[in-house]
Amino acid sequence: MENGQLNWITGFIWNIADDVLRDVYVRGKYRDVILPMTVIRRLDAVLEPTKDAVLKLSDQLDQAGVANKHAALRAASGQAFYNGSPFRLRDLRARGNPQQLKADFEAYLDGFSPNVQEIIDKFKFRNQIPTLVEADILGSLIEKFTTFDINLSPEPIRAEDGTVRLPGLDNHAMGTLFEELIRRFNEENNEEAGEHFTPRDVVRLMTNLIFYPIWDDIKDGTYRVYDGACGTGGMLTLAQTTLEQLARERDKEVSIHLFGQEVQPETYAISKADLLIKGEGVAADNMKYGSTLSSDAFTAIVFDFMLSNPPYGKSWKSDLERLGGKTSLTDPRFQVTHQGEELSLITRSSDGQLMFLINKLAKMNHDTALGSRIAEVHNGSSLFTGDAGSGESNIRRWIIENDWLEAIIALPLNIFYNTGIATYIWVLTNRKPEAHRGQVQLIDATAIYTPLRKNLGKKNCELSAEQIQQITDLFLAFEETEQSKLFPNAAFGYWKIVVERPLRLATLVTPAKLAAFKQSAPVKLHPAAEHLAKIAGGSEPQRDFNAVEAQLKTALKADGLKLTAADLKRLRDAFTEKDETAAPVIKKKTKTGIEYEPDTALRDTEQVPLLEDGGIEAFFQREVLPHVPDAWIDHDKTQIGYEISFTRHFYKPTPLRTLEEIKADLEALQAEAEGLLDEIVSPGGELV
Known part of the structure; x- marks a missing residue:
C-alpha cells in the first residue's frame, strides 16, 4: 500500500x-x-x-x-x-x-x-x-x-x-x-508520552549499535530479542525489522522470536495487540504483563539481543518490598559473587533504572559465538550516583571488571518527549572483539542533531538518518577523535580510602566539673572521680591522657575498685576535652606497634585512582602526609568504586581573553563613561 x-x-x-x-x-x-x-x-x-x-x-x-x-x-x-x-x-x-x-x-x-x-x-x-x-x-x-x-x-x-x-x-x-495512531495520541498527551514511547530515531540508533558490529557474523538460525520494559513494543518490532533486513542482505535465513514484559496495562495491551494485528501470534504470546523486577516472566531464558528504555528516576520501592526488602532479598539476579567477594547490586529504592540492566545481564547467552548484545537508555545518574560499595557503584564495577561495557553514547539534550535532561545509551556485550577488550569507548553525540520545526512536548530535536549513521560510524571505528575517546577499564575505578587521625585529649578536673559529675553520675563512680581530681586537678590540664588513665587504674586497683569500659568512658567524657597539642590516645599496643584511637571528627576519605602510579601508598605519601603527618589509613575500610564522568573527559574550557582584549574593553567603557558625563555636566561644572 x-x-x-x-x-x-x-x-x-x-x-x-x-x-x-x-x-x-x-x-x-x-x-x-x-x-x-x-x-x-x-x-x-x-x-x-x-x-x-x-x-x-x-x-x-x-x-x-x-x-x-x-x-x-x-x-x-x-x-x-x-x-x-x-x-x-x-x-x-x-x-x-x-x-x-x-x-x-x-x-x-x-x-x-x-x-x-x-x-x-x-x-x-x-x-x-x-x-x-x-x-x-x-x-x-x-x-x-x-x-x-x-x-x-x-x-x-x-x-x-x-x-x-x-x-x-x-x-x-x-x-x-497502528504505530502512527499511537504516536499521534502520544503527541496529544506529551506529559505521558516519554514513559512508554521512545522516539523512533533513538530506537534506530540503538538497533544499529547492537546489530551492526556483528552483521557479518549473522548465521542461519534462531535469534531471541528481549525488552524488559517494552512499553508499546516499538523497540522490539524495529529490532526485528533491522535484523531481518541485515539477514536478507547476506542471504541468511533467520527466525526471530520477540519477548517483552511491561507493567503498564494499556501499553502492554498495545504491544500485544500490535503483534497480533501484524499476524505474529507467537510473539504476541511472548509479551508478558507484570513487573520485570519483582515478577520476572523469563527466569529460565537467555537472549541474543536485548534493548530497553527503562524508567529512570522512578521508585521501585514496592518491587523491592515484594522481593523481600534490601536485607532479605535472595533473587540471584541481584546478588553476585565477583572475584571472591559478595557484591550487592541493590540500588537505592528511589531509582530502579540500573536494576533493569542487571536483569538483562542475568539473561546473557554465554554459550554461543555471538553471545549477547545489549543497548539500554539511562540518564546521567547511572554514570556516577552512589559511593564506593553502594549498589550503583557495585553494578558499574561488576560490569566493567567483567569487560562487558563496550561504549556509552551521550545523546543530545531534549531528544525525548518528557524530559530535557542528559540521556545516554549504554552498549554492552559478553563477546567483545579482541581489539576492544579491556577498553571502553565514550562518544559525545550531544552536538549531533537536527532541530524540530515544532516541539513535541520537551522534544525539540531529532536524529536524521545521516546523523544516526554518523554516530554509528564513530562507534564502529573505535578510534580517538574529538567526539570519541577510548579508556582502559581501570580508568573509571578508584579506591576509596579512609584516612584517620589520632584522638588527642587533655584532662582537667575542676571543682565545678567534679560537683556536676557527682550530681548526675552513679555513686559507685564518685571514688573514681575523686582519684581523677587528685591526678588531673589544678589550673593546668594534663595533656597525656594515656598517663592519666594509667594512674587512675593503679589508684582504683589499690582501693579494690574495678570499673567497666563504659564507666571509664563516662569519666573520660566528663573530664576531658580535645586538644591538638595533647598526646595521641593509645587504643592498644600490638607486636607491630601502637594503635591509636581515631578522632571521628577528623576522619576523612580520599579517592585514589586505580591507575595511580605507585598505588594507595604513593598517593598517601604525596597527598596526605605532608599536610597531616600523624594520619594513617584504615585498610579494613578500603573499598573499590567506579564512576564515569563525561564532563571530565569532554570538557572544553572557554579560552581566556588576552590582556589586549580586556584593556581595549576597559578603554571603551572609560570613553563611554566620559562621554555620558560631558552630556550631563556643563563646561562650568553645573548640571545641564
Missing part, C-alpha cells in the same frame, strides 16, 4: 474521535476508545473469511460435549486468535435499541479468544461501554469503523465489476498504521 493511502486511513480513524467522541470524552481520553476499537476492527476483518467455519466447528464441538475448544477454533480461524460469537462487527450496525446493541456488542467481545480478551481487559475497554451507550454513540462508532470507505482488512474491497476499489492492508501496513 502506498504511503498516501496509509496516511489517509490513519487520518480517517483519527477523525472518528472528533466526529463521534467530541463532547463525550475530553481529548486526552480519545485513545481509550479509538485504540481498542482499531484493534477489534482489524481482528474482526481478519477473521471474516473463516467466520462461518469457526461457528460451524464450534457448534459441532458443543454437540460433542468438548469443553476445551481453544486449539481447534484457532486452527479453524487460520489465525492465532478467533471469535466464537454469532456476530461480525458489521452485523451490529443495524441494532436500533441501545440496550440490545450493548448486550450484543458485549456478547461479541466475549466471543474473542483468551489472548484477545487479555488485550481488551488491559485496555479496560469494557469500562467505556456504559459511557458510549449512555451517549448513544456506540452504534455510530461501530458504523464509522465498518464503513466501506476504509478497508482494515488484509483483503481488497472490489467494485461490482471486480476491480479493486480499496487495496487490502497487509500486516506490515496495519502495524505501521
